[in-house]
Structures are given as structure tokens and as C-alpha cells.
Amino acid sequence: MKNLNQQKDNLSLPYSVWPVEAIAQLEREGADALGITLFELMQRAGEAAFDRIRTLWPDSQHWLILCGHGNNGGDGFVIARLAKAAGLTVTLIAVEGRHALPDEAQQARAAWLAAGGVVHDPAIDWPGDLDVIVDALLGTGMNRAPAVPYDRLIEQANRYPAPIFSIDVPSGLVAANGTTPGVAIEATFTLTFIALKPGLLTGKARDHVGQLDYHSLGLDPWLITQQPPIARFDAGYLSHWLTPRRATxxxxxxxxxxxxxxxxxxxxxxxxxxxxxxxxxxxxxxxxxxxxxxxxxxxxxxxxxxxxxxxxxxxxxxxxxxxxxxxxxxxxxxxxxxxxxxxxxxxxxxxxxxxxxxxxxxxxxxxxxxxxxxxxxxxxxxxxxxxxxxxxxxxxxxxxxxxxxxxxxxxxxxxxxxxxxxxxxxxxxxxxxxxxxxxxxxxxxxxxxxxxxxxxxxxxxxxxxxxxxxxxxxxxxxxxxxxxxxxxxxxxxxxxxxxxxxxxxxx
Structure with a gap:
């Protein structure tokens, strides 16, 4: 089953949303403020995702991890290494690009290979016993229809009868505004990092995000000092506006x-x-x-x-x-x-x-x-x-x-x-x-x-x-x-x- 029988309001989300163009700067400034590197931040993202997947599907044994040619894919390599170390079977498919991977993603890929991991070509046949699919294909920078072979991988993931866990944003969903210019992952669960993005909450988001959760990657002490340009409101915020009436x-x-x-x-x-x-x-x-x-x-x-x-x-x-x-x-x-x-x-x-x-x-x-x-x-x-x-x-x-x-x-x-x-x-x-x-x-x-x-x-x-x-x-x-x-x-x-x-x- 791809759906989780869980109320969306069981998860804790912040009352702040940041435009996509501000995310990279948030990452850099937040990491600098806490004295950590961007690679350490990627490690934290991978660990948070790995822990959440294990909590959601504790009996899962075989994970398929789809990695794109960017930092979203870097998160996928970290998850793969942690899953392999935990004794799980991992099949990792990576899309190669015309340019070198970003430095942090390259380090994560090297660590996966050093741990004995294998990187498979997108054209391979998928195993028939997959318990979980991890979508780490396309991140917040995507703003057009997914190209080959991303589109085929997205379609295949949507057809496969296993839950899909998306990293940061479901691949194919535009994080800036919630549009889907082409095919897009239909996630069971999405874990987004550092800040909520508008496209996770409006537009076509609800057809693709599934359950949404958030992880600050430990940047809370710095994030609370920032002023977000967009607010997110749910029922938990009503008491800020509506106070009890005077008895008289x-x-x-x-x-x-x-x-x-x-x-x-x-x-x-x-x-x-x-x-x-x-x-x-x-x-x-x-x-x-x-x-x-x-x-x-x-x-x-x-x-x-x-x-x-x-x-x-x-x-x-x-x-x-x-x-x-x-x-x-x-x-x-x-x-x-x-x-x-x-x-x-x-x-x-x-x-x-x-x-x-x-x-x-x-x-x-x-x-x-x-x-x-x-x-x-x-x-x-x-x-x-x-x-x-x-x-x-x-x-x-x-x-x-x-x-x-x-x-x-x-x-x-x-x-x-x-x-x-x-x-x-x-x-x-x-x-x-x-x-x-x-x-x-x-x-x-x-x-x-x-x-x-x-x-x-x-x-x-x-x-x-x-x-x-x-x-x-x-x-x-x-x-x-x-x-x-x-x-x-x-x-x-x-x-x-x-x-x-x-x-x-x-x-």
C-alpha cells in the first residue's frame, strides 16, 4: 500500500515557509552559524531520513534508492550507506550528468562506494521484492518537466506497489509553486529539510506529497532568529487569533x-x-x-x-x-x-x-x-x-x-x-x-x-x-x-x- 493511515496533523510542521530561492542561502548561513560544513548538513539530512524510514516501515528489508545528479542525490547516497550498514539490502540507481556532482554529493557518493556499495544504471531491471522506494532524484531547483531518464524512473516508481519516501520534495513537483510541468512522484511520505517550501503546501502538492514532515537538521537556534516571508497556518494557530470572550x-x-x-x-x-x-x-x-x-x-x-x-x-x-x-x-x-x-x-x-x-x-x-x-x-x-x-x-x-x-x-x-x-x-x-x-x-x-x-x-x-x-x-x-x-x-x-x-x- 502506498498510503499511510495517519492524520496529517499528527506531524509537527513550522509556521513558516521560505521561497525556494532563499533555501541555499539559509543552508549556508545556518551551517556557518553553527560551525558545521555543508557536507555535515547533508549527513544530518541522510540520517534524519534513514531514521524516519525505519520508523515508518520497520519490517522493510530491501530498499531501492533513486539518486539524481545533485545534492538531493547526495542525500540518497548517505541513506544508502546507512541502510547497508544496518544490514538491509540496498539497490541504488543513480542518474549521471554532464557535469561533476556538487562537492558534498561527490563526497557522499565516494563514501557509499567505499562502503562496498554499487551504483546501478537507470536502465537496469528493478528487483521484484522491494519494500520501500526512496526518491532522491530531483530537488528544490527543478522548475521544468523531468527529462530522460528521470521521467521514466518517476513513472516506474509510481507504478511499483511499494511506498515512496521523497527527500525534501517529490521529484517533478516544483518546490517554488506546487506545479507539475511533467510527471511527478506520488509520494507516500515526504521529509523536507531546513524550511518548508511553498510548493509542498499549495498547487498540486496534495496529489504528490503524501504525509509531510519537517526536520530542521539542528539549525533551530539560528532559524528562529530569521524572519520568514511566508506564513503557514493550521488549526493549532487559531488560539492566536481567537481568544475566549469576556463573561460580561x-x-x-x-x-x-x-x-x-x-x-x-x-x-x-x-x-x-x-x-x-x-x-x-x-x-x-x-x-x-x-x-x-x-x-x-x-x-x-x-x-x-x-x-x-x-x-x-x-x-x-x-x-x-x-x-x-x-x-x-x-x-x-x-x-x-x-x-x-x-x-x-x-x-x-x-x-x-x-x-x-x-x-x-x-x-x-x-x-x-x-x-x-x-x-x-x-x-x-x-x-x-x-x-x-x-x-x-x-x-x-x-x-x-x-x-x-x-x-x-x-x-x-x-x-x-x-x-x-x-x-x-x-x-x-x-x-x-x-x-x-x-x-x-x-x-x-x-x-x-x-x-x-x-x-x-x-x-x-x-x-x-x-x-x-x-x-x-x-x-x-x-x-x-x-x-x-x-x-x-x-x-x-x-x-x-x-x-x-x-x-x-x-x-
Whole structure:
């Protein structure tokens, strides 16, 4: 079996991510700060990987180690030598390059040969009794489709019925942004070193990384003095944003949220967003919607205040609200356009989603009092590009969006990104495939709007909202699986994540 039956949150990952172009400098400066050589750092990487493989598959006897022509391959040579010394059977395949190996990798290769190891050509037939495949082919510098013979080795590894352990990054996955320009390893487990890389957490990462773990190689004392440019957030970070309420607090302390949307036939979107806001802790939630939706919404959720969207009701609502959410189910007709026109002239803080974003793409403007929450299709329209261009570099896309539109941008998807024009950038390391269903974005808008209305700064509200939303979906998936998950299923567990002090009571 290639999959491990282990919760991803059982592993400890740092709340920091470094761009790939900074990794080599981190390695050099970290090694210098601790007075060790880069070869010693490679030894530590090999030892960490060897120990982890033995822990994961203690009964494995025959390891296939695939080494590329770089320092990633050097790690593979270290692992091979340690495995051979432990009495395991090791088959090592190495890809030769046109240039000499880097010094550290050359030393590791020499040590493997000195220990009696053999280097096999990529064309050999693979043994039929392999227990583990170690992927040390391509490292963080890879940014194009794997060439021959790397592509063939990757395909063969993916077909073989043995678990794959990837070193630093699965070969073929671009560590900078999570794209796969060609074939890529489908790892069972990935152990990354020194720093998390963006491509391990967003884009196509979840199809290839498997279980992800991290090892600092002993550089912690130096790494904690550095300021990472990208943050990684998961459910464990929610308590930093969401503290217990004062015992004497009242509904007026927790935000007056106005939601606008739900044209003819689309009551569900605005209803889900509004209930999500209540479930996330808003003190008061008012909905302005099509008249035909008023009675059904009040019947379904009497805690809401629901009115027909009229000019006077909108004027009153804008004056009343602490925060505004507009777009869910709004449509792009005259009804929605008229409401959006009035809202965009308000100086109140707000969130635009769904059809508000489609209308924004037609008439772009930049403002700092707004959160926008596009999925890749909406992001493509906002930037006037193809969806494939958004997905080819999600980090670049979210930076372009925030530069053009200002405020805070949430680029939804696997490894949701949150960016602020000040330069802050975060990856929400939560969520699962069950969230690929209608209404999830409406629920997210309601949660983020609620937290912003509860006076969290917009960037923090966006980050906390994305994390609480994805963590709730993960809790549902843990009980029931991903297929058939509904957006409203999240309501049954969302309270556990917007009240982090309850986390020890999670079932």
C-alpha cells in the first residue's frame, strides 16, 4: 500500500515557509552559524531520513534508492550507506550528468562506494521484492518537466506497489509553486529539510506529497532568529487569533454583520453565508435579499434578521453594519449591480465574493477597506488571464491580485493563499477534497465576514476564517469521508474551531 493511515496533523510542521530561492542561502548561513560544513548538513539530512524510514516501515528489508545528479542525490547516497550498514539490502540507481556532482554529493557518493556499495544504471531491471522506494532524484531547483531518464524512473516508481519516501520534495513537483510541468512522484511520505517550501503546501502538492514532515537538521537556534516571508497556518494557530470572550460580553460586542445577495432562485448561497456568520460568532446578522427569499430564510434560521433588498433598507443596513458581505447568490443582473454600486461608495469595511467579483472584473477598482475571495476561475477573470495561468503559479497570482485590487485577497483552492498589499502572505494548511462542492465558498465568506465584524484585522480575519473553515471540513472528513460532504455539514463542528479552547473536547 502506498498510503499511510495517519492524520496529517499528527506531524509537527513550522509556521513558516521560505521561497525556494532563499533555501541555499539559509543552508549556508545556518551551517556557518553553527560551525558545521555543508557536507555535515547533508549527513544530518541522510540520517534524519534513514531514521524516519525505519520508523515508518520497520519490517522493510530491501530498499531501492533513486539518486539524481545533485545534492538531493547526495542525500540518497548517505541513506544508502546507512541502510547497508544496518544490514538491509540496498539497490541504488543513480542518474549521471554532464557535469561533476556538487562537492558534498561527490563526497557522499565516494563514501557509499567505499562502503562496498554499487551504483546501478537507470536502465537496469528493478528487483521484484522491494519494500520501500526512496526518491532522491530531483530537488528544490527543478522548475521544468523531468527529462530522460528521470521521467521514466518517476513513472516506474509510481507504478511499483511499494511506498515512496521523497527527500525534501517529490521529484517533478516544483518546490517554488506546487506545479507539475511533467510527471511527478506520488509520494507516500515526504521529509523536507531546513524550511518548508511553498510548493509542498499549495498547487498540486496534495496529489504528490503524501504525509509531510519537517526536520530542521539542528539549525533551530539560528532559524528562529530569521524572519520568514511566508506564513503557514493550521488549526493549532487559531488560539492566536481567537481568544475566549469576556463573561460580561453581549451581542453588540460581537459585530453587526450585513449580508447582501440571494437573487431570484439563489436563496441558498446567502442563507449559507449568513448562517456561517452566526456559527462563527457574529452578534447580529442582517440579510438583504430578494423578497421571495425572506420567508424561507426566516423559517430556516429565525436567528437571522431578513429583509427585502430595497434602496431604503440598503441605506439603513449600510449605516447599521460594522462589516458588509456582498455577492453570494447576487447574480449579475440589474438587481445586483444596483446594490453593488451603492455598497462600493461606502467607506465601511467589506468582503466581496461570487458575482460581486465577476462585476468587479468588468469595472476594476482598488481599495483598502475590502477583502476579496476569488476561486481560480474568478481570479482569472479579475486578472484577465486563463485559469491555467492562475494555477501555474498561485503565489504570483495572489500577489498580482492584491497589487491590482488592494486590501486583502484570499485565493481559494488546495492550499488557500491569503495576501495583503503590505507584503504579508500566508498559506492555509487545512482542507480536503470534500470541499469541492457547491456552497463552500459562501460559508467561507460568512465566516471571514463574521470574524472581521468581531474586530479582527482584515488579514487576520481572512487567515483565521480560512483555517477554521478548512479545519471544520477536515473534522467532518475524519468522521464521514470526503465524498458527499455538504457545505452545511461544517456547521456541526465549526464551533470547535472558532472556540479553540474547546479543542481538547473534540471527538
Amino acid at each position: 460580553s453581549h451581542k453588540g460586542d460581537h459585530g453587526r454583520l450585513l449580508l447582501i445577495g440571494g437573487d431570484h432562485g439563489t436563496a441558498g448561497a446567502i442563507r449559507m453565508a449568513a448562517e456561517a456568520a452566526l456559527r462563527a460568532g457574529s452578534g447580529l446578522v442582517r440579510v438583504l435579499t430578494h423578497i421571495e427569499n425572506v420567508a424561507p430564510l426566516l423559517t430556516a434560521r429565525p436567528e437571522l434578521m431578513v429583509q427585502e433588498l430595497t434602496a431604503s433598507a440598503l441605506d439603513d443596513g449600510l449605516e447599521w453594519a460594522d462589516f458588509i458581505v456582498i455577492g453570494p447568490g447576487m447574480g449579475q443582473g440589474a438587481w445586483g449591480k444596483k446594490a453593488l454600486k451603492k455598497v462600493e461608495n461606502s467607506h465601511k469595511p467589506m468582503l466581496w465574493d461570487a458575482d460581486a467579483l465577476n462585476l468587479l472584473a468588468i469595472s476594476p477598482d482598488k481599495r483598502q477597506n475590502r477583502i476579496i475571495t476569488p476561486h481560480p476561475g474568478e481570479a482569472a477573470r479579475l486578472l484577465n488571464v486563463k485559469v491555467s495561468e492562475i494555477e501555474s503559479d498561485r503565489l504570483l497570482a495572489v500577489r498580482r491580485l492584491v497589487k491590482r485590487y488592494g486590501g486583502v485577497v484570499v485565493l481559494k483552492g488546495a492550499g488557500t493563499l491569503v495576501a495583503e498589499e503590505s507584503g504579508k502572505l500566508a498559506i492555509a494548511d487545512v482542507g480536503n477534497a470534500g470541499m469541492a462542492s457547491g456552497g463552500m465558498g459562501d460559508v467561507l465568506s460568512g465566516i471571514i465576514g463574521s470574524l472581521a465584524g468581531q474586530k479582527l484585522p482584515h488579514y487576520d480575519a481572512a487567515c483565521a476564517g480560512c483555517v477554521a473553515h478548512g479545519a471544520a471540513a477536515d473534522a467532518v472528513a475524519a468522521h464521514y469521508g470526503t465524498r458527499g460532504m455538504l457545505a452545511t455539514d461544517l456547521f456541526s463542528v465549526l464551533y470547535l474551531f472558532v472556540n479553540p479552547e474547546m479543542s481538547n473536547k473534540k471527538e
